[in-house]
Amino acid sequence: MVERSAPLPYPSGWFCVGRLRELAPGRLRTVRLMGEDVVLYRTRRGAVRAVGPHCPHLGAHFGAGGTVRGEELVCPFHGFAFGLDGSCTGSPDGVRFRGGLAGRHLRERDGMLFVWAGAPDGGDPSWELPPAVGVRPLAWWSGEEPTHPQEVMENIVDFRHVRVLHGLDTREAAPPEVAGPLFTVHQRTTARFPGLGPVSLEQPVTLAGLGLMHLEVELPQVGGTLWLWVLPTPLAPWRTRVCVAAAATVPVPGGRSVRAVDRAASWAALRATVRIIGQDRVVLAHKRYLAQPRLVPGERSIGLFRRWAGQFYPGFHSEAVPGFRFEASPESGVMD
Known part of the structure; x- marks a missing residue:
């Protein structure tokens, strides 16, 4: 490393x-x-x-x-x-x-x-989590990764790596939306989940701070719904436990949702997500965090994400903490 x-x-x-x-x-x-x-x-x-x-x-x-x-x-x-x-x-x-x-x-x-x-002394919450979705996960995985929560979350706006490393057809459908501690990414992905076949993921992905990523997707192929949570928790400097949770409802003939079918679909989605995290692992274990990345066209959302993430480091100046001053290469066409 x-x-x-x-x-x-x-x-x-x-x-x-x-x-x-x-x-x-x-x-x-x-x-x-x-x-x-x-x-x-x-x-x-x-x-x-x-x-x-x-x-x-x-x-x-x-x-x-x-x-x-x-x-x-x-x-x-x-x-x-x-x-x-x-x-x-x-x-x-x-x-x-x-x-x-x-x-x-x-x-x-x-x-x-x-x-x-609340860095640096615990403190009282300055914002609240979004309301409950109303669905409890049916599948759960966790593992420790040599990385930081911000690095985990940044992957959601790094569309280029999704295509190159994961082989997924992922595009930014619209610019991200920022609302205080919430950061919403609009993406369109075509993926193949075991047991479900090709699935078009066209719903927004919402980040609540740097500890909660949530995705809710309608599955028109089967008439069901998929919920995914990615939950990075910092354990030590540059050591993070990443939890992934999944839930699905998949109607069977008659319009009912059978628990065993839902659980199988949830595990299929979870395994696909964990496989993607495994592909990231080698890169995350050896990459260096660059405070001033040389971004190229099409990566403007990475800079926006980093400026948004700066609010979660209270007591530090944006100019004083690595990663909060965003500068793009002149040829990239990406502006502050």
Whole structure:
């Protein structure tokens, strides 16, 4: 892997830390986010919380022996218990103290859990995730990649690489639309999904920050609908867990949607998407992030994407952080 002389810092935003189904009532688990542990737990009644990993009493790690007792999180070291609001509610000898857990903002969307990470100090969310789609994924994959969330998301506007590396007929149908933390790409792709045959993907792709990419596609060939999510979560500098989720509804004779058919179609779409990510992997592992790329005609959307992405690095000047000042080669015809 090449050394990167100007890596991007951690971005702020909402990042997926897993699925609700992975967190049964009364259980907890530790996840990694931007070089730190976050403890997720779910109470017996089903409330889900995300907190900093260490007990404010003497610093024990909740993920190393901590338990969920009813609606409380209990420290493994001295037995101090904490309520849903993070306050200390008691201990084996009845002692309590002021102060509470370092809570993290958490949202659930379509069975997926997102935690807010606000560079550089956590902070409160400056924007909200889009509303739930109303469909839970039927297929799920995750893998660690030697890259940055911005690099993962930038691929959606890099149409040239889609044709060259992936062999897909992908075109930009209209210029991207920017609305605050949302970036919508209009593309037209003809792809072949196993079991579905040639599928024309002509719906917009929406990015919500640098942690959520969502695509909803009507499938006229079979009269169904496909939903895809790509969810990059930064674990460490230039180390990202990429999750892919898929759901599909495919009517069978009689107009009904059978769960087994939907699941098979979802897995087919997911495998096709993961195969594309695998083709990117070798390039991402060895490429260098260029703050001032030499873009050519037809790549204007890459510059627009990078300027949009600059908002997710609070506390840094656009001129001071690599990648936020866009300059094109004079011969490219791409303007600032």
